[in-house]
Amino acid sequence: MTILDKIIKAKKEEVAHQKTVVDLEMLKEIPGFNRECNSLKANLLKGGSSGIIAEFKQKSPSKGDINLSAKVEEITKAYVEAGAAGLSVLTESKFFGGSQSNLVKARETNPDIPILRKDFMIDSYQLVEAKAYGADVILLIAACLEKKQAEMLAKEAKNLGLEVLMEIHNAEELEKVNDFVDIVGVNNRNLKTFEVDVETSVKLAKLIPEHFVKISESGLAGPKEIHYLRENGFSGFLIGETFMKTENPGKTCMKFIKKL
Numbered sequence: 001m002t003i004l005d006k007i008i009k010a011k012k013e014e015v016a017h018q019k020t021v022v023d024l025e026m027l028k029e030i031p032g033f034n035r036e037c038n039s040l041k042a043n044l045l046k047g048g049s050s051g052i053i054a055e056f057k058q059k060s061p062s063k064g065d066i067n068l069s070a071k072v073e074e075i076t077k078a079y080v081e082a083g084a085a086g087l088s089v090l091t092e093s094k095f096f097g098g099s100q101s102n103l104v105k106a107r108e109t110n111p112d113i114p115i116l117r118k119d120f121m122i123d124s125y126q127l128v129e130a131k132a133y134g135a136d137v138i139l140l141i142a143a144c145l146e147k148k149q150a151e152m153l154a155k156e157a158k159n160l161g162l163e164v165l166m167e168i169h170n171a172e173e174l175e176k177v178n179d180f181v182d183i184v185g186v187n188n189r190n191l192k193t194f195e196v197d198v199e200t201s202v203k204l205a206k207l208i209p210e211h212f213v214k215i216s217e218s219g220l221a222g223p224k225e226i227h228y229l230r231e232n233g234f235s236g237f238l239i240g241e242t243f244m245k246t247e248n249p250g251k252t253c254m255k256f257i258k259k260l
């Protein structure tokens with residue numbers, strides 16, 4: 001069983017359980033559900049944008065514990081002050097130590113910044129959750145979804161006013177990118193070996209249709225890589241560990257952005 005298989009198995013169980021705790025109608029009554037979303041796409045395309053999507057990530061399958069004592073309000077506020085174009089908040093708990101409550105807190109602390117709900121989306125229930133708890137953008141991982149399922153989830157997300165980021169790891173997965181997708185993300189992390197290689201982004205960029213906003217994800221460690229990726233057509237850069245592993249993630253993010 002691959003790590004992705006394990007995550008999706010656990011996610012199916014979690015979603016089934018969650019539906020029995022908070023049903024769809026209850027979710028739709030949460031005030032956040034009727035919010036107007038902030039646009040990550042617009043922020044990434046804005047002149048002078050850092051393009052940095054700064055992630056709140058406390059642990060991961062590849063690195064284990066990263067920063068378990070981190071406080072989401074403090075760090076996301078500092079990321080925004082540092083000039084991040086958007087935030088990414090992990091809500092997957094078992095493998096990444098995330099939570100819905102972190103998403104809610106990040107939203108309350110930072111009302112105007114686009115927030116990506118970073119999770120493994122397999123069911124429309126999770127889209128309603130994402131909207132209600134404060135996300136503006138949802139992630140669809142091509143490797144976890146059938147083509148039809150990806151299209152249905154993307155369409156439903158758009159109907160809720162959310163933006164859609166679809167993540168690919170290879171050229172074959174590009175065929176799952178559909179007309180409802182706003183942003184295509186190339187993940188540099190090989191999910192079998194956990195190795196990261198920026199060349200994955202550069203190679204795939206040439207195959208992604210021009211009209212999609214492109215972001216590069218994972219393993220980004222320094223401004224040089226960001227310049228190289230910009231030269232290759234990327235407008236956004238999703239960074240977690242490089243910031244979160246330091247004593248002061250907000251300060252590290254600020255120093256990083258100043259060097260861009």
Ligand SMILES: O=C(O)c1ccccc1NCC(=O)[C@H](O)[C@H](O)COP(=O)(O)O
Nearest residue numbers: 060061062217218219220238239240241
């Ligand atoms: O980070 C992992 O170990 C991981 C393992 C399996 C599936 C997904 C995984 N990461 C999700 C992400 O996309 C990253 O959190 C994100 O791109 C930031 O990456 P990084 O800057 O390397 O923390």
